[in-house]
Amino acid sequence: MEDIKKGKTYDIQGFSVQDGPGIRTTVFLKGCPLRCPWCHSPESQEFKTELNWMQIRCIGIEACGKCLSACPKGLITKGELTQNAAGEDIYYPVVDKSSCDECGACAKVCKPDALYMCGTDMSVDEVMHRLLRDKPFFDESGGGVTVSGGECLCQPEFTLELLKRCKAEGIHTAVDTTGYVPYRVIESVLPYTDLFLYDLKCMDSKLHKQVIGVPNELILENAVKIAKAGGHMQIRIPVIPLFNDNEEHFKLYADFLMGIKDAVDLVQLLPYHTLGISKHDRLLKNEKIFVAEPPSDELMQSLCKQLSDYGFNVKIH
């Protein structure tokens, strides 16, 4: 059968132990309808293939500078004198992303891949070819494949086909989702999804919209519908300073989760960390980045206990 559906991926990671049971291979799809200021994979947000730059790989304009003349629009110029990680003087390129059409000409001439294009169109066959290499590890460990993002259900046809093919190969499947998609999309993948990794970022819809850009009603409704349809979920709660990191907010989580308790296999608490900050630089964006002190171990333990006391299996990651 001809495989015509292509998905836009930005990574496929083997040997993951964070994205569901056992050893897993996670397929990351590009594009997300949410804009979490603490996003640890900002390269996943845009639906298109885009130019990234990794400072640590760049050897500088004096030693190289090939990108300066590669851009047909003249968008790359020599930046101010600065220091590299070794404390040596260096001039890095500056890219005017406001007029960039992501043509990739600069990335082509950048030998150390400091400039690189993020986003690869792959067929289901190509992804399956990669995944099947890891099948012995899935079988040995009780693992499988996790389709993640971005929001993988924003590429519904590709994700559905990929899940179907995994199930046909006897592979355990997980879908990592924000839940912010029409329920009909979730309903279509449900028969081929052993587990949903389901994000609940905030229980206050107004705050959810104010900070993340969309309200949370659809997300909560979809979680209830998955539970009613017999689906299984690992609920993922990012613990974010000044957003949801307090006892009152966790009481709201507990009240909601009690209504879908039979469907919740595990609650994962994901403490805020600062890994996403350097990645934002790579995207050559001038956006404001959310920076805060990560929650303390004591606070994480206390929030963990609060939900455990309701009878949930809770883990801190």
Ligand code: SF4
């Ligand atoms: S990707 Fe953007 S910056 Fe690079 S060559 Fe093309 S237009 Fe210029």
Ligand code: SF4
């Ligand atoms: S071509 Fe690459 S390594 Fe060379 S200066 Fe440009 S970004 Fe740096």
